[in-house]
Amino acid sequence: MGKKSLAALLCATMAMTACMLPATAAMADEPLKIEFFQQKGEEGPQKGYKEIIDKFNKENSDIEIEMNTVPDAGTVLTSRILTVHCLTLMPMTWKN
Secondary structure, eight states: OOHHHHHHHHHHHHHHHHHHSOHHHHTSSSOEEEEEEEOOOSHHHHHHHHHHHHHHHHHOTTEEEEEEEOSOHHHHHHHHHHTTOOOSSOOOOOOO
């Protein structure tokens, strides 16, 4: 996936997540925190994600995206589901 496609996908995911949140959360005094959960530990994707997230956070002071990189997403997701800490939006994988 190219850098532009990745940027568009990440921005769309963040925008959709923000749109799904209740209006009261968006009107809070503190920024709304959204976790970007992913498992790409390589330097290239990490740098790309960070640039996109930093730009989004700078342009949207009422929303704060926090990147969480985990080595084994399946184990972490299973643990979260079992403890009722589920994600609002699950990422999808597209194959070119």
